[in-house]
Amino acid sequence: MTLHDLEKAFQHKIDNEIKIEPKDWMPEAYRKTNLRQISQHAHSEIVGMLPEGNWISRAPSLKRKAILIAKVQDEAGHGLYLYSAAETLGTSREQMIDDLHSGKAKYSSIFNYPTLTWADMGAVGWLVDGAAILNQVMLCRTSYGPYARAMVRICKEESFHQRQGFETLLVLSKGTKEQRDMCQDAINRWWWPSLMMFGPKDSESTNSDQSMKWKIKRKTNDELRQNFIDMIAEQIKLLGMTLPDPDLKWNEERKHYDFGEINWEEFWNVVKGNGPCNKQRLAARNKAHDEGAWVRAAALAYSEKRKNRLNNKAA
C-alpha cells in the first residue's frame, strides 16, 4: 500500500468511528499530536497535585483531610493511566518525566496559580476540575483507543472531585462573614484562569483543523468554554455568590450566557513560564524526583535480592 492508501484507510476508520489502536498504522502527525496532548495531560495531573498538596496538612478537619488525600491520590493515578497511554505511542516514561522536569514539556497553566486559602480547595474542585471534566468527557470518545479508555476510567473518578469542591464552597457560603468572604475571594481569583483552561479563541486560527478531522477532539475551545460558563453561571446561584464578570448575562437569543473579554496576555504569559508559581512547581517536581531516587534504587536492589533468594532456593 502506498502512503496515500494508508492515509485514506486511516481516515476511513476515523470517519466510521473505529478506534485507532497502538499497533495500527497512523500518520506521523497523528502520533505526535496525541503524544504531545496525552503527555501534557499526564503532566497536568501530576503537577496538579501540588496546589492541593499544599493544604493536606492544613485541612480544617480530619474528614476534609481524608477527602483531600483521596483526591490527590486519584490525580497521581490519573497521571499514571495517561503516561501509560502515551507510552503506547513509542516514548518512555523516563523521557516524559525528563521533559517535564527540564521545562520542555508543558502542563495546564492553571496549576501555576497559588492556592492561598482553604476556600481555594473548593474553587479548584468546582471550577478547575469542572472545566477539566468537560474536556475529559469529550475525550472519552477520542479516536485513539488507549487515550479514550484512560479517559473513561478518569471520568468515573473525577466526578467526586467536582462534587466535593462544590460542597466545600457550599459549607463556607453558609458560614460566618469571614468564611463567605473567603469563598467569594476564591471564586474571584479562580474564575478567569478557569476560562483560560479551554485555550485560545477559535477565531485565532484560520487553518483547517486536523485535530477535529482526526477526532482527537470533538468540540472546539469556544464550544467547551461556553458549555462551562452556562453550567457555572447557574450553579453559582446555589452558593449565593457572584462571578467576577460584569458582562456576564443570559442572552435569550443565543440561549447562552454572554461573557466579558478574557485577558489573553495573562494566559500567554503564564504559558511562557511567567505565572505566579511556574518556577515553584517545577522546582517541587524536580526536588521530589531527586529525593525519590534512592527509593527507586532500593526497589530495584530489593527485586534483585528477592530474585537471587528464589534462585538459591531452587538450586
Add this chain to the structure above:
Amino acid sequence: MNTAIKKYYYGDIPDGAADNSNIKNNTATENAWPLWEVFIRSKQGLDHKHAGSLHAADAQMAIENARDVYTRRQEGISLWVVESKYIHASNPDDAEMFYEPASDKVYRHPTFYDLPEELKHM
C-alpha cells in the same frame, strides 16, 4: 499529509509557544523499571479483564502498585500482572486474512437453523 496543527486546544499547548531557552538536557540514566500489564477480576465468578499497565521493579511490587492504582474503589478481588514483554499479539495488518475464514460459516450460529415454532426447549 503533514498539515501543521495551528489551533491550540485545551491540554495541547504548542511547543513553539513556550520559552524553551533554559532547557537542561538530562537524559534518563537510571535503570528503568519494566512495564507490566494488569488484569483485574471484579468479582468471584468473572474473568480477569485487562485494566491497564504500570511500571514496577518486580512482580510483587507490580501487584502492590496495581492495588493502589487500579482498585482504589473496590474494582477488584483478584489481580494478575504479566510483564508486558511476554505478551504476544496478532498483527493488525493481517487481521482481514487472519479472521476472514470465520465470516462465511454462518452455520456455526444457532440462528442459522429454521425450526418450527412448536418446538420447545431448544
